[in-house]
Amino acid sequence: MQQPERFSDLPEYAFPRLRALLEGTPAGGPLLPMSLGEPRHPLPPFLGEELARHHDLYGRYPPNEGYPELREAIAGWLQSRFGIAGDRADPERHVFPLNGTREGLFAACLALVPERKNGQRPAVLIPNPFYQCYAVAALAAGAEPIYVPATPESGFLPDFESLPEDLLARTAAVYLCSPANPQGVVAGMERWKGLIALAEQHDFFVFADECYSEIWRDAPPPSALQASQEMGADPERVLAFHSLSKRSNLPGLRSGFCAGGPKAIAAMRKLRAYTGAPLPGPIQMASAAVWRDEAHVDASRALYHEKFAMADRILGNMEGYRPPEAGFFLWLDVSAKWGDGEAATLHLWKETGVRVLPGAYLSRPSPDWLGGGDPGEAYVRIALVESVEDVERGLTLIREALG
Ligand SMILES: Cc1ncc(COP(=O)(O)O)c(C=O)c1O
Known part of the structure; x- marks a missing residue:
């Protein structure tokens, strides 16, 4: 199975594909969006005030490395949330x-993938299905993206450990998303430690996408940074990514961070100094206040708990339903009745006006040596981001139309 090698060969992004699928088919009811993972819970109540208080900073070029107030708030959060010590x-x-x-x-x-790894073209390992940015990042760096299936058989996390030695030898970086979008599973401490040990053995980076870490059901998910600290691993091994988009319902603020070793951070800074734009000053200052506050995060999590319970109640005995551990997506296997996620998405739209995303829009077909098939094909992804009332209505319609 030949994978796209150039940006221009990639399929259209998931949401234009969804629009094309539904175009020409009238909705069977009022539009109820459950396709896009755009958090819709209340914003932190103090946000507007913080932005206004610092609006004079729009008159300054913001520092690329971030204002000290923001970097200190982030470091404080890493300490209080994950116990990451000051020296890391x-x-x-x-x-x-x-x-x-x-x-x-x-x-x-x-910034970090070299041109050659052990004399070969580098590989970047990516879970399949995955957040689509990872693949374009690998291709842009001249690396070969390898899509490693994350299926029911592998506990919905990719099994990097059993990949061939020659592939691991040219692997320069691995992306792992935990809690995982779309499957809602969590990489526990042992899983992170295993991956970091593998990375040490084969000398590659671990890019830990932890942007859903604050939306959980029973226990807060660990960070790869914690695992790395507990193992006493080289701090350069892991780069972890966090966001206010999901934690604080601020997808429009555009504010997150990465944390890792000083050399990796210096490389990230250098790249953006040449090519990018730092966060505007008022956004940096408001973000600092948002990272320091947990009350709004607790309130938002409580709303997700209501929605998780609702999903268990409404879809609990539906074939293909699996309660997520974390994140705000349901990854529903609709293959038994509908064959694949596209057919189910179209039927649901036509009957009810509920819009979900076919799983295959987030995945790639697997080559035979990785088991073949397409690990997203059997699924639809359902986002639990609208109001509690709308989510209840949407889930009920899904149950009636697809169950
Ligand atoms: C898995 C995953 N990673 C990263 C992101 C990027 O989020 P942001 O850039 O808003 O922090 C998203 C957003 O949907 C996501 O689902």
Whole structure:
């Protein structure tokens, strides 16, 4: 199976594909969007005041490395949330504010993946299905993206450990998303430690996409940074990514950060100094206040708990339903009745006006040596981001139309 090698060969992005699928088919009811993962819970109540208080900073070019106030707030959060000690979360050296994690997840390959690894073209390992930015990042850096299936058989996380030695030898970086979009599973401490040990053995980076870490059901998910600290691993091994988009319902603020070793952070800073734009000053200052506050995060999580319970109640005995551990997506296997996610998405739209995303728009067909098939094809992804009332209505319609 030949994978696209150039940006121009990539399929259209997931949401234009969804629009094309539904175009020409009238909705069977009022539009109820459950396709896009755009958090819709209330914004932190103090945000407007903070932005206004610092609006004079719009008159200054913002510092690329971030204002000290923001870097200190981020380092403090890493300490209080994950117990990351000062020598691994020094605001001067270990953290870098981003315009949302997407910026950094893309830049990381350009900044850190070498042109050759052990004399060969480097490989970047990517879970399949995956957040689409990872693939473009790998290609942009001249690396070969390898899509490693994350299926029911592998516990919905990719099994990097069993990849061939020659592939691991040319692997320069691995992306792992935990809590995982779209499957909602969590990489526990042992899983992170295993991956970091593999990375040490084969000398590659771990890019830990942890932007859903604050939306969980029973226990807060660990960070790869914690695992790295507990193992006493080289701090350069892991670069972790966090965001206010999901934690604080601020996808429009464009504010996140990455944290890792001083050399990796310096490379990320250098790349953006040449090519990018730092976060505007007022956004940096407001973000600092948002990272320091947990009350709004707790309130938002409580709303997700209501929605998780609702999903269990409404879809609990539907074939293909699996309660997520974290994040705000349901990854529903619709293959038994509908064959694939596209057919189910179209039927649901036609019957009810509920819009979900076919799983295959987030995945790639697997080559035979990785098991073949397409690990997203059987699924639809359902986002639990609208109001509690709308989510209840949407889930009920899904149950009636697809169940
Ligand atoms: C897995 C994953 N990573 C990263 C992002 C990027 O989020 P942001 O750039 O808003 O922080 C998203 C957003 O949907 C996501 O689902």
